[in-house]
Amino acid sequence: MKNIRYIKKRIYESRYLYLLFFLPCVYLVIFKYGAMGWLGIAFKDFNARAGFVQSKWVGWSNFQQFLHDPYFYRILKNTIVLNVWMLIFFFPVPIALALLIDEIPHGRAKKLVQTISYLPYFVSTVVVCSLVIYLFAADGLVNDVMVDFGASRKTYLMDPGWFRPLYVISEIWQNAGWGSIIYLAGLAGINPQLYEAATIDGASRFSQVVHVSIPGIAPIISIQFLLTIGKLLNVGYEKILLLYSGATYKTADVISTYVYRRGLIDADYSYGAAVSIFQAVLALVLVVGANKAAKKIGSTSLW
Numbered sequence: 001m002k003n004i005r006y007i008k009k010r011i012y013e014s015r016y017l018y019l020l021f022f023l024p025c026v027y028l029v030i031f032k033y034g035a036m037g038w039l040g041i042a043f044k045d046f047n048a049r050a051g052f053v054q055s056k057w058v059g060w061s062n063f064q065q066f067l068h069d070p071y072f073y074r075i076l077k078n079t080i081v082l083n084v085w086m087l088i089f090f091f092p093v094p095i096a097l098a099l100l101i102d103e104i105p106h107g108r109a110k111k112l113v114q115t116i117s118y119l120p121y122f123v124s125t126v127v128v129c130s131l132v133i134y135l136f137a138a139d140g141l142v143n144d145v146m147v148d149f150g151a152s153r154k155t156y157l158m159d160p161g162w163f164r165p166l167y168v169i170s171e172i173w174q175n176a177g178w179g180s181i182i183y184l185a186g187l188a189g190i191n192p193q194l195y196e197a198a199t200i201d202g203a204s205r206f207s208q209v210v211h212v213s214i215p216g217i218a219p220i221i222s223i224q225f226l227l228t229i230g231k232l233l234n235v236g237y238e239k240i241l242l243l244y245s246g247a248t249y250k251t252a253d254v255i256s257t258y259v260y261r262r263g264l265i266d267a268d269y270s271y272g273a274a275v276s277i278f279q280a281v282l283a284l285v286l287v288v289g290a291n292k293a294a295k296k297i298g299s300t301s302l303w
Contacts, residue, residue: 042273062274071258076233079254082164083232089168091228094179095221099209101180102187114184117177125174129242132170133157157243160250167243167252182224186217222294230287233279255279 011018042062044055066072097117104110120128135141136156143153156162190212198208237256244252255275263272 039273039277041270042277044270046270046273048267048269058270062271063278065271066275066278071253074250075253075255075258078251079233079235079256081251082167082235082254085164085168086171087228087232090172090176091225093172093176095183095217097176098180098183098187098217099213101184102213103205103209114177117180119177120174121178123174125236125238126242128170128174129239132166132243136162136166158245158247160248160252163244163248163252167239170239182220183217186220187213190216226287226290226294229290230283232286233283 038052041052041055043057043059044052045058045061046052046055101110101113101117104113133140137143138153138155142156147153154162156166194212194216195208198212203211233255235254235256237254237260240252240254240257241260244257259272259275259279262268262275
């Protein structure tokens with residue numbers, strides 16, 4: 001009874017914190033876990049009027065239709081290539097940024113740089129895409145500068161070859177600073193005596209970064225890499241929807257945007273659910289495979 005009274009007292013004292021925690025939990029239960037009950041429509045010819053129960057079962061028909069879809073290989077290739085670009089060009093940037101910020105000796109200067117690097121993350125995706133469109137439009141600032149240097153104007157936003165670079169550059173500008181937070185936290189947890197010992201041994205600042213800082217955050221890098229591998233078939237479709245057009249479908253159309261068009265715009269909910277399940281299963285396979293590979297090489301794994 002004493003324990004129960006103590007627990008009730010602690011809950012009452014922290015009631016406002018639990019209230020803040022309650023709202024995200026409701027969101028997760030309704031829109032994440034609750035939505036799983038509707039995954040069965042992937043195996044049905046779902047009709048909104050008939051409802052889930054009365055809709056006809058079609059088995060694996062929607063999955064077979066997707067695998068034989070003429071756009072299957074294009075959207076799968078675009079999704080993988082775009083994520084590989086992100087893995088190559090974006091993934092190292094937060095790590096490098098965290099290492100650079102950690103080397104700033106003055107506390108106020110470090111906080112200022114951190115704040116400036118974090119700010120773009122809080123800018124709306126719509127605003128970021130508007131900036132990209134303004135800068136790289138045919139009459140935009142980038143073309144104006146290029147013309148001043150004697151070059152001809154280019155239609156960057158209508159050129160399939162420029163979509164991936166523009167997407168990756170905008171992602172780096174918007175999210176690299178925020179992504180560096182976890183690495184900065186890891187660097188803060190490294191024992192200062194390790195740097196002192198390295199200094200006594202005559203190690204330069206660069207050597208200390210290579211032999212102390214990077215090994216100190218290696219477990220975090222490994223976990224983040226595994227999580228990134230798990231998202232190899234998942235791209236944030238909001239930015240792509242705002243930047244792409246019919247002219248750039250060749251390189252810009254990915255699984256997420258295809259599901260949006262077929263599942264929501266065309267109201268083919270069963271087909272969209274089937275594609276989403278296909279995407280999730282492949283992501284699970286990638287995470288499990290990457291985790292096993294991490295175990296074999298002796299690196300930090302998720303489980």
